[in-house]
Amino acid sequence: MKKDRITKILLVLVLLMLPVNFYLIFQVAPTERIMGDVQRIFYLHVSLAISAYIGFGVLFVSSIMFLIKKNLYWDTLAYSAGEVGLMFSTLVLITGSFWARPVWNVWWTWDPRLVTMLILWFIYIGYFMLRKSISERLKKARYSAIIGILGFLDVPVVRLATKWWRSIHPRLSKEGGGLDPLMIKVMLFSLLTFVVFTIVIIIFRFRVAWAEERLYSILNEMEEYHE
Amino acid sequence: MNSMFFLFGAYSVAWLVVAGYLFFNLRKLKNVETRIEDIEELLRRKHQ
Amino acid sequence: MGFVGNTFAIVKKDLLLELRAKEAISIMVFLSLLLLVVFNLSVEIDTENVSRLAPGILWVVFAFSGILGMGRTSLSERDDEAYLNIYFSSVNMESFYLAKVISNLLFLLLMEMFTIVSFVILFDYERLIFALAPLSLPLLLGSFGFSVVGTLFSFLSTGSRFGEIILPFLFLPVVVPILLGGVSSTDIILNGSGGDSPAKWLKILLVFDLLYFCISLILFRYIIEE
Numbered sequence: 168m169k170k171d172r173i174t175k176i177l178l179v180l181v182l183l184m185l186p187v188n189f190y191l192i193f194q195v196a197p198t199e200r201i202m203g204d205v206q207r208i209f210y211l212h213v214s215l216a217i218s219a220y221i222g223f224g225v226l227f228v229s230s231i232m233f234l235i236k237k238n239l240y241w242d243t244l245a246y247s248a249g250e251v252g253l254m255f256s257t258l259v260l261i262t263g264s265f266w267a268r269p270v271w272n273v274w275w276t277w278d279p280r281l282v283t284m285l286i287l288w289f290i291y292i293g294y295f296m297l298r299k300s301i302s303e304r305l306k307k308a309r310y311s312a313i314i315g316i317l318g319f320l321d322v323p324v325v326r327l328a329t330k331w332w333r334s335i336h337p338r339l340s341k342e343g344g345g346l347d348p349l350m351i352k353v354m355l356f357s358l359l360t361f362v363v364f365t366i367v368i369i370i371f372r373f374r375v376a377w378a379e380e381r382l383y384s385i386l387n388e389m390e391e392y393h394e
Numbered sequence: 395m396n397s398m399f400f401l402f403g404a405y406s407v408a409w410l411v412v413a414g415y416l417f418f419n420l421r422k423l424k425n426v427e428t429r430i431e432d433i434e435e436l437l438r439r440k441h442q
Numbered sequence: 443m444g445f446v447g448n449t450f451a452i453v454k455k456d457l458l459l460e461l462r463a464k465e466a467i468s469i470m471v472f473l474s475l476l477l478l479v480v481f482n483l484s485v486e487i488d489t490e491n492v493s494r495l496a497p498g499i500l501w502v503v504f505a506f507s508g509i510l511g512m513g514r515t516s517l518s519e520r521d522d523e524a525y526l527n528i529y530f531s532s533v534n535m536e537s538f539y540l541a542k543v544i545s546n547l548l549f550l551l552l553m554e555m556f557t558i559v560s561f562v563i564l565f566d567y568e569r570l571i572f573a574l575a576p577l578s579l580p581l582l583l584g585s586f587g588f589s590v591v592g593t594l595f596s597f598l599s600t601g602s603r604f605g606e607i608i609l610p611f612l613f614l615p616v617v618v619p620i621l622l623g624g625v626s627s628t629d630i631i632l633n634g635s636g637g638d639s640p641a642k643w644l645k646i647l648l649v650f651d652l653l654y655f656c657i658s659l660i661l662f663r664y665i666i667e668e
Contacts, residue, residue, distance in 0.1 A: 205397035208404045215408065234664050254415055258408045265404035269397045289615035296611055300602040310598045313661050314612060317591075320653060321616055328619040328646050332626060368416070375419045378426045385433060 177367050184360040196353040205269045210354055212262045214361035215255050216284065221365045222252020223287065223319055226294075230315030233308055242308035243380055245315055246298065247372040249291055251365065256288045279329040286325050290318040445537050452541030456515070460549070470511035470553035477503045478557065478564055492567045497628035501584075501621055503557055504550070508588050509595075509613045511553065512546050513606035516596035539593065539662040543655075547589040554581055569632070576631045580640065583647035584624040587654060591616055594658045597665045623647040 192210045199206035225248035233241035263281055264274050275281075294314045301307040460466060481487075481499050562570050595612045602608045624647070627640035 203397055205401050207401055211405060211408055234661075254411065258411055261407055262404040265400045265407070269400045286615050286618050289611075293608070293611040293615060296604070296608055297598065297602060300604040300608060302603065303601070306601050309664050309667075310601055313594070313598060313664060316661065317594075317616060317654070317657065320657060321619070324619045324646070324650055324653070328622040331642065331646070332622045368412075371416070372419060375423045375426070378423060378430070382426050382430055385430070389433075 174367070174370055177363055177370075181360070181363045181367050184356075184363060188357050188360040191353045191356055196350055197347055199350075202270055205266070208262055208266045210357040212259065212266055213354065214357045215259045215262060216280075217358055218361045218365040219252050219255035219259055219284070219287075221362065222248045222250075222255055222369065223291065223322075224248075225369060226252060226291075226315045227319035230312035233312045234316075237305075239304070239308060239380060240377070242312065243376045244369075244373050245308075245312065246295075247376045248369050249294060249315065251369050251372055253288070253291045253295070255365070256284055256291070259284050260288065277329075277333060279326060279333055282329040283322065283326045287318070287322065290314070290321065294318060445534060448534060448537040449541045449544070452538060453544050456541065456545035457548070460515075460545070466511045466514040466546075466549050467552060469514055470507045470549060471556050473510060474503045474507040474553055474557040475560055477506060478560055482564055487565060489566070492565050493569065493632050494629075496561065496565070496567060496570065496632060497625045500557065500561060500628065501624045504554055504584070504624070505588065505614065505617065505621060506610070507553055507557070508550050508585075509592050509609050510606065511549060512589070512592040513596045513599060513609045515542070515546060515549070516593070516600055535663040535666060536659055538666075539659060542593045543586075543589050546593050547585055550585040550589055551581070554585065573631055576640075577628060579644060580624055580627040580631075580647065583644060583651055584620050587620045587647060587651045588617060590651065590654045590658050594662060594665070597662075601665075619646055619650050623650070 192207055196207065196210070198204055226245045229241045229245035229248065233239075233245060260281075263284075267276050268274050294311055297314060298307055298311045301310060478499070481503075485495065485499075487495055558570055558574070562568055592609075592613055595609060595616075596606075598612065599606055599609050623643040627643035627647075630638050630640045630643070
């Protein structure tokens with residue numbers, strides 16, 4: 168199948184890119200003068216954030232597709248991508264803390280980007296809570312698609328609101344200065360690696376989820392047959 | 395020294411979680427596949 | 443009956459029902475009073491800091507009492523099967539949703555007026571009453587946003603095994619822009635923080651309201667459809 172071949176190519180690609188990415192981050196990228204080696208968290212942290220947004224973006228689009236097509240295929244893709252996005256956003260928050268502690272001497276800072284990520288994290292926790300609490304399969308898909316759509320639309324509004332809110336409640340305002348051109352190149356490679364990586368993980372998660380869906384539908388049919 | 399702790403902390407937490415997630419899903423996939431095989435086996439025996 | 447006629451017929455029915463049962467309103471009003479008392483007991487508030495703390499306390503109370511009260515109004519639809527009757531009597535889904543948003547908005551505004559009066563009495567802060575005219579715009583825009591999102595989500599919660607408990611988890615993260623906008627514009631009106639004008643916050647409230655109103659109007663039919 169053609170789809171299988173694309174997946175395989177992506178998998179090989181990501182397996183090649185990950186070690187290169189590690190090498191670039193730890194060997195090639197210059198050490199930051201003020202922050203030192205700890206600045207290398209940055210490459211991981213930003214890449215994870217992009218991965219989280221890809222996950223939530225796929226969830227958003229598949230939710231719309233589900234409401235149009237009414238096919239559980241799209242709902243399965245939606246929650247698979249959402250789960251991957253939730254995992255990555257959790258890691259964004261954790262690595263953010265590991266970054267903030269040595270650099271700003273705090274575990275958490277109310278930076279607009281961080282706050283937006285935290286709010287999104289809560290929205291998608293709500294998404295999975297709602298899914299868990301509805302037993303009827305199609306209703307679960309429809310209701311959670313609505314959260315998937317509304318939640319993602321909140322991103323720009325939350326981002327803007329927190330940006331303005333911080334401007335009247337100034338807290339920490341240490342922005343990194345200009346980045347070294349080599350650092351930017353390493354950053355871009357890291358981003359690219361994680362984009363491919365995230366797509367591969369979403370495809371993998373989707374396959375697992377789809378196999379489960381098929382198993383449940385077979386079991387349901389068998390039950391109906393026996394009755 | 396202290397900053398190294400945070401650097402390696404961040405990378406190891408991130409990769410451990412990702413690896414754990416992939417492992418967990420791999421096990422789930424194996425489990426589902428064996429259950430589907432069991433059902434197919436059952437159906438085959440019934441037809442014979 | 444046209445779209446507007448239908449909508450107002452349902453609003454009227456809701457208000458009459460509420461006038462008889464007083465379920466949503468009593469939940470909202472008593473919860474907001476209770477929260478104000480809890481705040482007063484747990485946070486040290488005096489004449490010095492009351493004007494700085496007022497915006498935050500007020501909007502937290504509005505959000506919590508609001509969402510729990512709104513959860514009640516959709517449940518009553520399910521309870522007496524009126525829900526399905528409306529579906530089959532071919533009333534337009536959009537006008538049904540709009541009616542619910544309007545009646546919830548009215549309940550919210552009523553609760554907010556009550557909360558503000560209680561706040562003035564319990565916290566001895568008369569200035570709040572005199573600021574009511576400039577506050578009316580953020581209150582109206584914020585409450586409309588609360589109502590738009592809360593009405594939609596309260597219908598989602600009817601399908602959930604967790605019931606209304608799930609509502610705050612869905613509602614509060616989504617309305618963060620309203621909370622920030624409401625608190626900030628109230629703060630500017632009461633304290634004139636930084637010589638800022640509340641206009642830009644009102645703009646964010648307006649953008650949120652319009653965005654969520656249009657999307658919710660489209661999405662509502664997918665909740666009812668079986």
